[in-house]
Amino acid sequence: MRTYNSDMDSKAENIEKLTTFAKAMGHPTRMEILAFLLEQNTCYFGDIHEVFPNAKATISQHLKELKSAGLIQGEIEGPKVKYCINKENWELARLLFADFFKSNVKTKCC
Amino acid sequence: MRTYNSDMDSKAENIEKLTTFAKAMGHPTRMEILAFLLEQNTCYFGDIHEVFPNAKATISQHLKELKSAGLIQGEIEGPKVKYCINKENWELARLLFADFFKSNVKTKCC
DNA sequence: AATAATGTTCGTATTTTTGCGAACATATAA
DNA sequence: TTATATGTTCGCAAAAATACGAACATTATT
Numbered sequence: 001m002r003t004y005n006s007d008m009d010s011k012a013e014n015i016e017k018l019t020t021f022a023k024a025m026g027h028p029t030r031m032e033i034l035a036f037l038l039e040q041n042t043c044y045f046g047d048i049h050e051v052f053p054n055a056k057a058t059i060s061q062h063l064k065e066l067k068s069a070g071l072i073q074g075e076i077e078g079p080k081v082k083y084c085i086n087k088e089n090w091e092l093a094r095l096l097f098a099d100f101f102k103s104n105v106k107t108k109c110c
Numbered sequence: 111m112r113t114y115n116s117d118m119d120s121k122a123e124n125i126e127k128l129t130t131f132a133k134a135m136g137h138p139t140r141m142e143i144l145a146f147l148l149e150q151n152t153c154y155f156g157d158i159h160e161v162f163p164n165a166k167a168t169i170s171q172h173l174k175e176l177k178s179a180g181l182i183q184g185e186i187e188g189p190k191v192k193y194c195i196n197k198e199n200w201e202l203a204r205l206l207f208a209d210f211f212k213s214n215v216k217t218k219c220c
Numbered sequence: 221a222a223t224a225a226t227g228t229t230c231g232t233a234t235t236t237t238t239g240c241g242a243a244c245a246t247a248t249a250a
Numbered sequence: 251t252t253a254t255a256t257g258t259t260c261g262c263a264a265a266a267a268t269a270c271g272a273a274c275a276t277t278a279t280t
Contacts, residue, residue, distance in 0.1 A: 015141050016138070018141060019135065019136060019137070019138050019141045022132045022133075022136040022141070023132075023136030024136075025128065025136070026133030026134075026135070026136040027129065027133070027267090027268085028129050029268095031125050031129045031132070032125065035125055037219075038215070040216070040219070041216050042219070044226090046226070046227085049227090054269075054270085055270045055271075056227070056228085057227095058268075058270065060227065061228090061229095061268080061269080064228085073220055076227095076276090076277095078226090079227080079276065080225090080277095081226075081228090082219065082220060083219075083220075084216070084219035085219075093211055094212065098207070098211075101200060101203055101204035101207060101208075105148070105194075105195045105197050105200055106150070106151050109152070109153055109192065109194035110183055110192060110194040155257060155258095156255095156256070164240085165240050166257065167240055167241075167260095168240065169257095170257065170259085171238080171258090174258085186257095188247065188248070188256090189254095189255060190247095190256060190257080191256075191258090222279100222280085223278100223279080223280075224277100224280090225279090226275100226276085226277085226278100227274100228273105228275075228276100229274070229275090230271105230273075230274090231270105231271095231273100232270090233268100233269090233270090234267100234268080234269080235266100235269095236265100236266080236267065236268085237264105237265080237266065237267080238264085239262105239263090239265095240261105240262095240263095241260105242261090243258105243259085243261100244257105244258080244259070244260085245257090245259090246256085246258100248253100248256100249252100249254070250252080250253075250254090
């Protein structure tokens, strides 16, 4: 079945997802982490950690939030942990933000 | 003079602006307010307030934050206050988010 | 097995955000 | 002028986010 959601529902869902993405992106360190991951190929926790002035616990927590928002993913590799952008959701975020901001703003108001 | 900022600087500035926009968008009520403003022509405070279950003070505060982030603008009209999307910054946000998410994600990692 | 390296989780302190009633400010109406 | 309508600001309480050291778990190395 693929006819369950009405347009209204999926619109509300999209706003919810956008809120989740935006919230995760609403912190300087987390945005910097995303920017860092975008320009790296290797991205072990340690590589990320050594770029920031924060404690391990703090970075780990930010990564956890980015992950739970779906923007990144992690993979255990030996004793290390490899992080990277979550491609699928990255594309989803791209689409949702683009759609949200493209909306023709009414010329009337203000 | 228009040659002051290096690419690095403006990149950092862009991330900062993105963080500001994202933070403002990272709350359900504020996202709903934006969505509401996008589909309205008239947008007095009262019109917005009556759509949400929150107290006037709460809505007023959310509007204040959206405004200080640059996403909306307000205009006093008689005893009422008219709110709407800030077109210039809306376009800026559209560009910044699009640019951020378009980044070709490396195929290597994860 | 013992040690070292790498991250996560726990507990906690601090700060920030959120939400709201009450008081206030301003403009219109009576 | 007095009253009414419309929002904002203030002050405070509750909740959530942030940051970090210490303890813990897991894997690799000796």
